[in-house]
Amino acid sequence: MADSATPSSDSGNDVSAVPQGRIEKVTDGWAVAFDKQFDYPTAHIWDVLTNPRKVEQWLGSVTPGWELGKEYTLDMGNGTASGTVLQLTPRSSLQISWDDELGEESVLEWQVLESDGGALLTFRSRTDTADFLAEGSAGWEGIHDAFAAVAAGGAPDPEPPGQWRSLRDAYSRDFRISPTMGVLEETPEGRTIYFERWYDAPADDLGAALESSSGNLRMGEGAEITAVDEDGFGKLRITQRLEGGTSQDAAALMAAWHLALDSAAVRLEGGTPHPNSHRLRALEALYRSMV
Template sequence: MDRDNFRPGPLAEVARVPADERWDLVFVRDLRHPPEKVWAALTEPDQLAQWAPFVASRDLGTPGDATLSTVDGDQTWPEPATVVRTERPSLLEYSWGDGLLRWELTPTGTGTRLTLRHRIDRPDLAPQMAAGWHLCLDVADHLLAGDPVGPIRGAEAKDFGWDELRDAYAERLDQPPA
């Protein structure tokens, strides 16, 4: 796909739930790729660099310390991370700075149901995080399909519909659960 023609896909399923005096953004997305392929995108540094909001100092497929450096243009901000749990290809959990990310991969008839639980400090951050993960996972989906568009992260995300996604997720998250 030509990067200039990239547009975000439909909104994902989202929820914001209390968790240990903090909040979890729960972001659910169906991908058209098998769990092993999605696992590789979530753990291998070369693949993460092409879609994630950070670059990883090592493969995240095994427990232990790592550094995840947030990227915005030419700037990076390294943060400590610890991979705390891995069950290939179904569960990956790691800390990143003061957050906790839990990736659950469930096979479906057409690919993988990906559930991300991202621990955040304040509930009002959920729409911003959802918009960011939405764009990142759209980019990952293109990468996995062999149609890479390159990472969209940091301030550049505003050029690809981040503001509209944030507003749409804010509206969706402010509605009471069904």
Template structure:
């Protein structure tokens, strides 16, 4: 099996592209992608679809209807594309000597959710391969290492900086693998606390700058962390230091047993 993942920006949206070399003919893989009975076995939801352009796609999760989509492309057995909660999912199949190449793309708005989407789709495609192989679909949920591998691969642990009237400010946004109540005890308190609301916000003053931690709702794997430090004379040292510290925080979180939420999925 060959796997390859890339992330790019198109306009104001983010596009995740994943490739897999499959040891199955195009026609067989096409059925796994487009026949509702097969698709529902490895996709994050049960799916009922009308196999035609502008056909309806109905999603059901945990026994309840969770939304509708639309078929955007349907070119058997080559291209299939649908909408998924405002996102676009597209699959393309290309024959090879020993099977076919599957190219999947996911277009979405939340760039910092890319690691969650990538790890989720990796597990879904693992399930699809098991289905194609005629094996039971038993895929262990990602408890974090795969997610954090994609954070590193896509540079989602890099911060940004801007110069303001009060000096330089740096900002990091990072999807974490554990919920806010498990992250909160690991946050440092290294100065005079000026704002604290567990487990959501923590702000303190340190050496003339203001450091603020925010934990908000994230994608399926846990809380979204937004860290800012303002009032700096320059950004470079802070960018390097915070990236290392947040990488350590992410590693420490992997030592905490996960709590999987019902209905977790790549989107």
């Protein structure tokens, strides 16, 4: 579930990071959780959470605003989302459905609680799939850091290069959740696409599943594909240097790899994948926003 702002392109995983949030397995799926203590009154934190002018500073432009039972649209600059306000209790709780451009659905809930003379802001994002969990957790951590800056009366700081990827990898490692998205690494020698996916299957089975899933996607030549058994997972790693081409070409190739890796997961679980052109176009648009 890609329930955060689309990550910006970064140049490498050279920023150490310790997750502030956590990923939890719940009865009906997964939850991303953050809890943040503020030395401000609950009324102030509620205003930052719900005032459209404040929301625009830390999340994006919401139209028409959070109104109970009403649909909304959110423009985050590098991505959009939409949904319905499911619960709105003044100075207490906000719950919304969240549908992103990939068709991934989740339910988000913030609660504002009196705590230690200030306010405790809790956040939960619930989804039924582990897809994009590590990426979403890294994205929401940056968003809640921006929230804290706005609550303090300032402006959010620009995200340091590499921070999103470093956080994504930290969430994957600490909570044993496979990364979902590929990254495009920029080096003096050129550009390289890199994917890593973790499967509950032995490494010996991964290559055949990927080959069956990628044959018709015109993936190009020169990709290095390795499969290893590591930390209780079969881990599939793909590295492909790009020789020329446009950013649109890179985005199309990354979308194709992404879809092939999704299809491989279905095959490894004994199912038959049914990739569709709509999802491929949506993935291409997502990667285009990165590259």
